[in-house]
Amino acid sequence: MNKIFFILFLLFYLNNVQSQDILKTFQISSNNKASSILYDKTGSSLDSLTAYLLAEDIKKITGSHPKVITEKKDAKGDLIIIGNISSPVISEFIDLSKIPEKFKSQKESYLYKIIKNPSSNGKKTFIIAGTDPRGTAFGIFELSKNLGVSPWYWWADVPVEKKKEITIDVPDFYSEEPAVEYRGIFLNDEDWGLQPWAAKTFEPETGDIGPKTYAKIFELLLRLKANTIWPAMHPSTKAFFYYPGNAEMAEKYHIVVGSSHAEPMLRNNVDEWNKDSLGSFNYISNKENVNNYWEERVKETSNLDALYTVGMRGIHDSGMEGVESTEEAAEVLSNVIKNQRNLLKKYHQEYITEIPQAFTVYKEVLELYDSGMELPEDITIIWTDDNYGYIRRLSNAAERQRSGGGGVYYHASYWGRPHDYLWLSSTHPGLIREEMMKAFHTKSKKIWILNVGDIKPAEYNIQLFMDMAYNTSDFEDPSYVTEHMQDFYTSIFGKSSGKEIADLKLKYFNLAYERKPEFMGWSQTEPTTKINTTAYTPFSWGDEVNTRMDEYSKLAEKAQSIGSTIDSNLKDAYFELVEYPVKGAAFMNKKFLYRDLAIKYSGQNRLNSKKFSQFSSNSYDSIVALTEKYNTKILNGKWNGIIDMMPRRLPVYKNPEIDLNKNYNTPLASIAVENQKDGGIEIPSFYKNDTISHFFDIYLRSEKEANWSIKKPEWIETNKTAGTLVPSQASERIDIKVNWKKWNNAGNPEDSSIDLNLNNQKLSLTLKVVSYDLKPSEKNIFIEKNNVVSIYAENFTTKHDSEIFRWKKISGLGYSNSLMQAFPFVGEPIDTMQLACQAPYLEYEIHTENAVNSAKLVLNALPTHPLTNNHSVRIGIQWNDNPIQIIDFKTYGRSEEWKQNVLRNLARKELTVNVKKGKQTLKIYMIDQGVALDFIYLKTKSLSLPYSLLPETKL
Template sequence: MKYFCLILSSTIVLLLIGCNSAISYKNDTSNVFEIYNNNTKAIILYEKGKALDSITAHLLSEDIYKVTNQRLNVVNNINAANGNTIVIGSMDSPLINVFLKDETLKEGFKDQWESYLYKTISNPTKKIKKAFIIAGTNPRGTAYGIFNISKKIGVNPWYWWADVPVTQSEELILEQPDFYSNAPSVAYRGIFLNDEDWGLQPWADKTFEPETGDIGPKTYSKIFELLLRLNANTIWPAMHPSTKAFFYYHDNAKMAEVYNIIIGTSHAEPMLRNNVDEWSEDTYGHFNYKTNKDNVYKYWEDRVKEAKDINAIYTIGMRGVHDSGMEGVKSNDEAVALLDGIIKDQRDMLKKHINLDVTQVPQAFTVYKEVLDLYKAGLKVSDDITLVWTDDNYGYIRALSNADEQKRSGGSGVYYHASYWGRPHDYLWLSTTNPYLIHEEMMKAYNLNNRKIWIINVGDIKPAEYNTQLFLDMAYDASKFQNPEYIATHQQEFYSEIFGSELGNSISKIREDYFQLAFERKPEFMGWSQTEPTTPIANTAYNTLANGDEIQKRIDAYDAIEKQVQVIETQLSGNLKSAFTQLVGYPVKASSHMNKKFLFRDKAMIYAKQGRKSASNYAKLSHQAYNEIEALTKKYNMLSNRKWEGMMDMKPRKLPVYDDPEIILSKTNTKEAIGISVEDTLTTSEGALQIPTFYVNDIKSYFIDIYLKHTDHGSWSFNDFPKWVKLSKTSGNLNVSNIDEERVFISIDWNAWKKAGEQTSKTFKIETNSEEKNIQINISKSYNSIPETSFIEKNGMAVMYANHFSKKNDIDTLKWKEIRGLGHSKSVMQSNLLKVSPILNQENAPFLEYEMYTETISETANLTLVAIPTHPLTTDSELRIAVQWNNEPIQLINFKTEGRSNTWKQNVLSNKALKQIQVPIKSTGKQKLRIYMFDPGVLLDYFVLNTRNQTQIPYKLMPETRLNSLK
């Protein structure tokens, strides 16, 4: 016999599935509640007249049915309840008072925001043997208590939205000590449905809600249920031209009311209006408060009257009709003056129609885009209005509340993007925002007391399931997330709850690699194109001829996670396949093929210039990758018996990046039958091919490519190479129908090299059918006497990761903090967040110090410092560090960017902020780099020293240049 046992406490949640019948309870069985077994079938009791209690009571019954195949009776009359009874309701309801009137409750609990308790009571009435109480401090609190039970018994919040199967059991028994939840960490927590034109809206229109032909009440009911299951309470409804305004369908508002979901609107939509759909210039005139005040005012007031009984947060202020600047103003000063009057008028209408005490009406002022400039220019916002700060659309919050703003009675919050339409490029297709970045930015906001409203732009909801869950989990219980390393645990728990612990651990690692690869470059950005204005695709910045072949390394990384996905697919039971495709398979595979489409295109075009016959094969692979995306997308839309037909579009906005790329292969006139090139394409003055320099005892290999050019077949062999030279292959045959190119790796056997006399230069030959070429090896002995694992310059470059400092000097509470998991190096150093003003002298400034060894003397070496492209913490701060090279003068560097500058665009496309300074290397040997803390919130990632007058650094993060770094 199978049992399904649930044990909960305030500190531990233990879920035992499939317990055997020998399990025994403690002698004290007062906390044991049998929901269903051979002898018991509980009843669910809720109070009549409470809409959300009715909905959640019936959903709980359905959830239990999914688990046990037994549907519990749901009643709203206490006289109809008997035996074991699950009692649900709000703390202030007469029903709950029957059961808790004599109970001593946790002090202050009734006044907590959106909280719930669990309590088991024996024989509370003559007919009820046991009552399991789920009571909330408001109806949403009750709902959270119910749905958290549902989750523990095996009904995942994404059971419908991602087709996550329910684990079934023959019996269902709770062992639940008395439990009081904490209040949510953030008061208003929710999502913004946006850019729904390519997923949510066409899917609702054609597949899920054809009777409405739009995102209507049926769709919203499913969304609202999901929000409650995710412990959320707020929505900004869909508002693009493809969708009718939320209030167009009267039942939308009714649905929000019965689900107790709070309605808000985005930064561009004051007073619960949807300007794109509802403002008609032909009818009302220009959306200009300066010249058309009466019509605009009435437009807003009509909605306030209509929505007066709706639970809402009113967006205050004014922008253009659709995410644009306010009409009719010519300067910031004029805009500030006009906005002052607009906000006063809006608050007056709230006083008139909602509450004379307007401070009791939830209001938000979103400090977004040009509005931030107006706020900085002196716009005054009443203290009770919540300031909603925003990210820059790419995950980096532009500003947060300073010390004075944190004292506002209305508090502050954040509007954050996991999906975006706009410049420099959209990312509407695949959800790839790195969880560690979301964590760093949102926990920074939380710890700086921005806790009133958190909204995440989830686009179409799918495929942003995990990031939606992460964001809302942080908003609900931020205490779990103070340590960034909890992100890995959170991912494991998310996937393990769905796919089991063994597969869940493997999947979470795949997804971590998926997010990290996208942090290097999002799939939507792989065309190196931009939008607004739209530009054509271009070659990527990855170098296939150098640095170990950056292109091939990225292809290999995607191949690795694709193969892992394919292995898991063979292990999945049938009922998990759809959920896996939605949550893992499609995003990973589609991202992989999007990358390959452009990376193979690059190889084709670069190799064509070298005259390689293989170029045409890479062009075919590029087109094949496009075809794979088409097939994957078609499969996605067929999932779960076409349930999701219309949800996935592989070409949102039809931007050039999504097309099957045009590949024009240049023709190279050559009589050379077989071509040979070496890594970095170096040659000596005598024309020999030159391998990059090897360093004594360093385990490093470089590649030599041999390929067909002006013939269909040929052979090659290395000759006269010393025994201490290791070649992965010494000879081979090429033919156009099978192997038209080969890559040989060359390295050094250092023991054999030492026995042979420690030569520093050696030339050997490679022979083909028609010719022979010399290949030269150089060996540097510059670092014979330095400590192992030291940072060194190799081939004109030194690479160091910020967390690998040789010395760290913290002063009192000012500390450099390591944030693991974040950044290209996956571990960045953050300057102290709690410091309120810049550190002005080096005597009281914490610093990080790095040591490296160089073999080049140069007066103009270039040092590139790479940071995560965050913004200053507040509107009046900067993002500076002080840098000292050896004993040279200290230089002040500021990573702050302005508006939508080209620097900012490149930063967000690459997730890198680059600052470069020239440093003199006056002697070979040890060099010292010291970085002083100056402003809070700087995130240092890695540093690159170029000693050969190069200003460009590799796009892809290189391994650190340590001695023996590859051992």
């Protein structure tokens, strides 16, 4: 009896499981027929719009266009139903009481559910239901993305893989609420890309960025699960509300309309404030006109889903007019906000605390806010970065309790001092993650806005920012950025190429982190200065100039190589997302680095300096050709005007003039030895078992020939031992390294030389080998090499954390590609009087060759700003047993120190220390949370450090 019962139970169980599995699958399209799409005609207009977009997406994949209906009776076969979870169309299939209460209370969330259609014989229904219209849209576009329609199908021309049928496997799914409530972009500095492209190519009927362009932008935002726009506002563009269709399009797509930090109450002051008819934009002398100006817009937008910027600045993103002191400005600003809120109360039915309002503390407004001005707590404080990716400050403990919360306005593109970066998008993804996660953990998660410039070519960074704003949990681990990048490129270019492309783009970001392409002229703007030679040297530290050019050459060659294997239908997307930015950055670097070689070699009367001058000009020509291809050759000119290779016509973008020393006279030939000044001929020292090599150059100074040969011990290896210089090959680099096995067999000599015969001129280049008497098994022991110790912060000898605070490794960022950061981002700074007994510290063991009374300890960190107004950017330094010294990386305003920090993505401080021969101990104590250490140098001799990063000098 028990056996029979068990068999019956088993059969019932297996049948039930099979039935459940069947319900997990749904066939969207098969045999040239697609499931109908039903939406609630009484629901949101966004339901209708996204229903038709989903149908278009399915057609892109299969060629079959699903029927879009509003009546269930019109359905034949399987059915996709979309709508709000509480709509009649959805409630007919789902019992609202069985949906989790937590989910029902979430904003912008969606569910997936496959059920049998009770009114249709064995047919199924796939339900996409949102807690609000945007939630439904996000569910629809997430489905499209998973089916193979990229959010960038239009904006980056990502093709859709064709399939004969679509069957999905979807168990019941409830999405989480977005991590950040308002997530969007600011279209800015559009004068050289988005506006001329829209006006002349995409929307000539408007002659501007109008509703047709905004429709494409809003669709992209929804596909990225974003919801907010700060519209374009430069003088080249008419105000958003000038064209009625713009606001209508925002309503249609359910996009929240806000405005930038300089545009209160949805007003575009640059375009809309008429000084001739309205007077000065001055709240002290012209209050009535200013208030009327704002009231007109508040009344007009009373039914618009809007995010109101409160406060006041000048017309052209400048300081407030008519005030003479910080105190007066703060008082006026407090009154401005009171009056603005009265206008909102007058025209909105919601309580004032329910109307989204933002106060952006940009530039001088931060000083006004910190001076004690009154700000209602339901207004969201939007913190800003310094325009270069480093957030100026975040919410302190008290500000985290404000009901309005905090937000961040962040730049991925910028016009201004010390230099613009409007051409390519190269802000490091690891930096975006580090700063925005810091914001999230300090409760600045109400509003995140990214300044994207012209959208293109910032596609990946926009994707990263929006994915992080939607779901920050994935990004808790810094290494996830690499995974995210791989997922992004793999989703577009497939597994065979995706990882390779991601690795390529990561290298692109790493090189640009050291110096953005736009900054390679070593010039500045506001005021604009002439270009200069770079800080990279071809004479020392392994030849920084040629090393960087080699890295970019390999990058460009790799981009070309991958591009040649990409399927033809992917080539346009590849050019836009990968090839143009990678090659553009490579050519810009070569333009200036070849110029460096021309000028710096000319100073030595090298004959080949003229050749490098031409190479520099050729690199400029390559940028011109590359940009012409983007604008006119791909997709029959779809993007004509979207890329300008010289925005604002700054000197850095031009074909550089190069003045050369024309005195190519005797002697016929000469040499230059690495790290030597004034014709020194001592090869840098080698250190036992080190694999590093050194070099010297032999070069012509006149249009003749020169023979050369070298003699050396067998244990010294060179790439060549003899040759002839001719005008067409006017220089030769001799690389030198030690064969350590042969060195041992030779009796471990400490001194030797290389004898050079150069056109019967005999020279002797001295060479030294140094051995440290240390145990090779010891871990992370650092030694002095050629008067420098180089340490990457992650490679501490020991680490000591406390119960609350700790040093945490942040991978994938910094010159060393790994930082040590003071965590967590809560709590007050550690008392500087209690460091030795309370503060976590990193300890490093160093061994030096000689005793030096005034060596320089050089500490390098991420150029972050204080976490809150209660913090600074301090660490404590203890050298050996000496007292702890406090150093602070904090910068002030737009000081020259800050300018250099952001141009090179590095903050640097020096301390003088006394060095004894042998073992030294360095301890670095935590004081302020958020400090991120990158690398450390110790100089035992006065010398110029390289611009790029030195290898570690480990044992």
